[in-house]
Amino acid sequence: MEDFNYLLKREQEEIMRAKASICFAARTAHEGLAQGYAKRIRDHRLPYRSLMADTRSAFDPTPYGGGGTRS
Numbered sequence: 001m002e003d004f005n006y007l008l009k010r011e012q013e014e015i016m017r018a019k020a021s022i023c024f025a026a027r028t029a030h031e032g033l034a035q036g037y038a039k040r041i042r043d044h045r046l047p048y049r050s051l052m053a054d055t056r057s058a059f060d061p062t063p064y065g066g067g068g069t070r071s
Contacts, residue, residue, distance in 0.1 A: 004044055011037035 011034050018030035 002040065002044065004041075007037050007041050007044065011041060 014030045014034035014037060018027050018034060021027035021030055
C-alpha cells in the first residue's frame with residue numbers, strides 16, 4: 001500500500017509547481033502529475049476524498065489556486 005501522506009504531499013507540490021510555471025509545457029506536465037496523484041488518492045483505501053451527494057469531492061484543491069494558471 002502506498003503512503004497516503006506522501007501522495008498528498010506530492011500532489012500539493014505538483015499543484016504549486018504548475019501554478020508557478022511560466023512555460024506552458026512545464027505547467028501542463030505538473031498539472032498531469034498532480035492529476036495522477038489525485039487519482040491515486042481517490043483510489044486509496046482511506047476515504048479522504050469521498051464524493052458528496054452532488055458528486056463534488058469533499059476536498060478540491062482547485063479553489064486554492066491549483067488550477068495551474070498564474071495569478
